Amino acid sequence: MKQLGQFILYIVILTAFSCQLSPLLFSQTNKRAVGKEHVLKLKNRSPQIFVKSEDSEDAGLDSRINLNRSASETVIPQVYYRNGIQSESTRYITTGHITVSFGKDKKIAYKQFAAENKLKFIREINHLYHTALFKVLVETGLIQQVNLLNQLPTVRYAKPDWISPRKLR
C-alpha cells in the first residue's frame, strides 16, 4: 500500500515537473521569447522545449553570425531560446549542421547515411564514438530533422550543432 502511494505521488510529481516546463508558467522575472515552440526529442533524455525567436534584435544577431563563415558555408542561422526564456544564457543558434553519433564499435558509411537521410556528410568529429557532422539539406526545420534521426535504431544520438551559450571565465 505504501508502495502504491509512493508510485501515485511519483506520477503526480512527474506531471507537475512536466507542467513546469510550460511557457505559460515562466517566471515573471524573465523575458519571454516570442515565437513558435519546438520540442527537441533527444534519445534517452527528457524532451526540451525551444522557442524560435521572432525578435528583431535576434535578426541582427543572425546577420553578424553569418559573417563567421565563408560564403560557401553561409547559412541563415535561427535563434532559439531554451524553455522560452529570452536571455543570453538560454540562447542557442543554429549553424545549419547536425551532429550524429553512432557509438563505439559501430563503424558506419557516413556518405551513404547522409544520402539516405537528406544530409551532406561534412567530416567525422569523434572517431571514438563515430560521431560526424552533417549539413542539413531539407527545409523541414532542423529540430524536426533531428527528432527524426533520433528515431533511427542505428543512431546513438543526433543533435543540432548549435552555437551554445558559453562564456569566458
Place this chain on the structure above:
Amino acid sequence: MVDTGVEALHPDLKDNLNLDLSWNYLNQTKDPTPTGAHGTSCAGIIAARGWNNEGVRGVAPFTQLVGLNPFSTGYDNDFQDALARPYVDISSNSWGPSSWSLEPFGDLEYIEQGIETGRGGKGIVYVFAAGNDGFNANASSNVHSSRYTITVAAVDAVGGKTTYSNYGSNILISAPGGEIPNIMTTYLPGSDEYPSIKNYADNTDGNYTDDFDGTSSAAPMVSGVAALMLQANRNLTYRDVKYIIATTARKTDLTHSGWTNSIGVTSVHEFNPYYGFGVINADAAVKKAKGFTTLSEEIEIKTEKSEYIALTDVGTEAFSMDINDSIAIEHVDLQLMLAHTNIGDIEIELESPRGTISKLAFCRDISGYFYCTGDWKYYSYSGYKFGSVRHLDENSVGTWKLRIKDLRSNSWGTLSHWSLQIFGH
C-alpha cells in the same frame, strides 16, 4: 589554449607559439591571432617566453603553445574539435557554460577521446576554470564535474578566498586569480576588454596588462605547472598529473572553516571546497613528478539502487549503499534520477565510509541566503552526474550515505534511482 586565440606576433609569445599546430576557426588558417585579448592573456600566464628581455615570464617559459580559437565562431563542433586535437599534451580551458543549465554540451565525449587516445594513451591533461559566479562549481557542467578534468578555483593575491570563485567538491586545486592586485600578463594591443598597463613607459605598444583576473587566470597557472611536470617526466598519465597536483598542494587560509568536515573525522588529505586540496605548489609537484611511479590501472566500482521515495517537504531523506570492493579512491560520481519541482530548494551530500562529506548540490550562501532562484525551477538534476575529488586516497569499502535535504516549503520531489561510481586504483 582553447580560447579566443593567441596573438601570433606578440613579442613575448611568438617564440613559443607553434603556428603549424594552431588553428583559426574563423578564417580557417593557422594564424590564431584573435580579435579579443582573453586567450593572449591566458597564454602569457602559461608560457610567456623567459629570459628574452621582454615584459613577463610564464609559469612554463619554454613550453610550446598551440592557439585554438573556437570562440571566434562559437560553433559546438569547433569547440569539440579543439578539445580533441590529438597532438596536444595539455588542454587549457578558461571558459564554461554561460548559465547553470546543467546541460551537457556533448563536449565530454571529445574529452574522453583525448583521454583515451591523446599522448599515446596517457591522456591529454584537461584543465578547466571553475567559473566566477561564487557558486557551486559541481553544478556547472558535466565537463567540470568529470574525473577527466582538473577544475581550478581562484585565490586572491595573499592566498585567501576571492569574492567570485566557484567552489565545490569537484575543485581539485586553486591558483592565484588576482584580487588585488590582479595578474600581470600579455595583452592584445588595441583590445578594450580590460585595461592595458597605462603608466609604464616600456608598454607603449600596449602588449601587457596588469588587470587580468578570475578563474580564467588561475586555470592557466595550473596548466603551466602541468607543463613543467610533463617536462620533468613525459611518462605521467593524466591521472598521475591530477594525483600529484592534489597531493603536493599547499594548504592556504589556514583558519578557514571549510577545511573541517565531519567532527571527529580525519581526512586522508585535507580538503576545502573553496580551495580543493590547496594552492598549486609548482616546486613540490615537479619534484614529485620526477621518477613518479605511475598509478596502477584505473578500477571502477559501480553500484546502483532503484527505489521510489517521496522526499519530505522541508526535511531530510537518507539513503545508504554498501561497497565491498577495496580500492584507493581517486574520484567519485553520483547520478540521481530525481524529479523535483524546485531544485533550488534542495541540497545533496554524500558521506563516505570514513565519514568525510562531499556537498554536491547546494543553493545557499554562507549566511543561509538562497540564491538558486528564478530560472532554477525549470531545471533538473535528474540524470546529471555530480563528481567529487574530496575522497582521494580513502578506502572505498563500507557504507556510503546519501542525504537529500529539502530546505524550503512548497516544493516536492521523488528519488527513483541513484548510482555511485567510484574510480581509483
